[in-house]
Each structure stands twice: as C-alpha cells, then as structure tokens.
Amino acid sequence: MKALEEKIRRDGQVRPGNILKVDSFLNHQMDIEFINEIGKEFHRLFGDRPINKILTIEASGIGIACLTAQYFNVPVVFAKKSQSVNLDGDLYCTKIASFTHKRTYDVILSKKFLSAEDHVLVIDDFLANGCAVEGLLDIINKAGATLEGVGIVIEKGFQEGGKSLRAKGIDVKSLAIIKGMTDTDIEFEEQDD
Ligand code: 5GP
Secondary structure, eight states, rough: OHHHHHHHHHHEEEEETTEOOIIIISSSSSHHHHHHHHHHHHHHHTSSSSSOOOETTTHHHHHHHHHHHHHHHOEEEEEEEEESSOOOOSSSEEEEEETTTTEEEEEEGGGOOTTOOOOOEEEEEEESSSSSHHHHHHHHHHHTTTTEEEEEEEEETTTSSSHHHHHTTOEEEEEEEEEEEOOOOEEOOOOOO
C-alpha cells in the first residue's frame, strides 16, 4: 500500500533495537481516516473469505480491527493481557512474549466469544518475530475455529515472523513490508497489488 509506505517514510522514527515508532498515526495518536483506508484494503484482500469474526490483541490492534470490521460487518474480539490468569475453564489462555516490552504476558479470551463455528481473520499492527500472531493462533486452535488469514499493517521483513508463518501455509498479507531500516532510511519490499 503505497500511501502507507509514504506515511511511514515521512512520520516513522527508527529507534534502537529495531523498533519503528509510528505514534503519530497508528500507535498513539490514530489517524482514523487513514486507518479506515487500511480497513478497506484488508477487505479488498480478504473479502472473498467466509470471515465472521476479527481477532486481535490489545492494545494497538483494537482500533485497526474495528475500522476493518465495518467492511466485513462482523464483530471484533480482542485477546486481553492479564496479570493473573484464573484457570476456571471459561477462558482460553496462552503466553505471548512482547517484542517491544521485553516480557511475557498471559493472554486470555473468553470461551463465549470464539468457538469451532468461527472463521477468523487475525489483524495486528506489526509483525516482527511472530509471537503475538502465534499466540492468537494458539487460541484459535484451542477454540477449534478456522483461521482464514492474517492481516498486518507493518511487517518487519528482516525479522522471522512472516517467513515462519507463511512456511506453515498461513495466508499472511502485510500492507507494508520493511526490508531494512536505519536512522535515515526505510526500505520496503516490492509487492504486487
Ligand atoms: P512479534 O510478536 O511479531 O514479535 O511483534 C509484534 C508485536 O510487537 C505487535 O503487536 C506490536 O505491538 C509490537 N511491535 C513489534 N515490533 C514493533 C515495532 O517496530 N514498532 C512498534 N510500534 N511495535 C512493534
């Protein structure tokens, strides 16, 4: 998505540890008109699938998932990061290592909101090592639901997440894939439309 690449080049800031900050439009302040275009693009890419639910993880994925869900006319369910897991049987639980916060979270989702009848599109802001998406896939598997695809706004193609998910046959579509980044330059992979 060319407009996204231009926005990342213009407003993104590269921080130590391979972190890209896009706080001005995606992760802190949110440019709703632009994220709405992102939602439309995910619908263009996945709209032919029998998706009846969008799954993401708090916090940054929620807004993107919501604007996307309007085009699919389906609910959004988000996995919650939890301090204390109560193993009472009503929750799916998994563990996710956070790339940005350098810690592992227990992540939960109520069994009420995901079941074997569901056909799920996973949405997230970034794909780096793949831990967040792998955690969501673990929850989908526990629910016996069907994964229809994974939509990512920004994939850091120089990290392993995208490669390992695609090697498992998962349909991962990223709107921008960063090949490499330095303080002064961000290079993107060429993508077909
Ligand atoms: P992964 O689990 O694939 O290693 O990392 C993806 C998650 O970490 C995303 O949900 C995102 O919140 C966060 N993340 C990873 N890399 C970056 C980055 O460069 N910038 C920002 N803002 N978040 C990132």
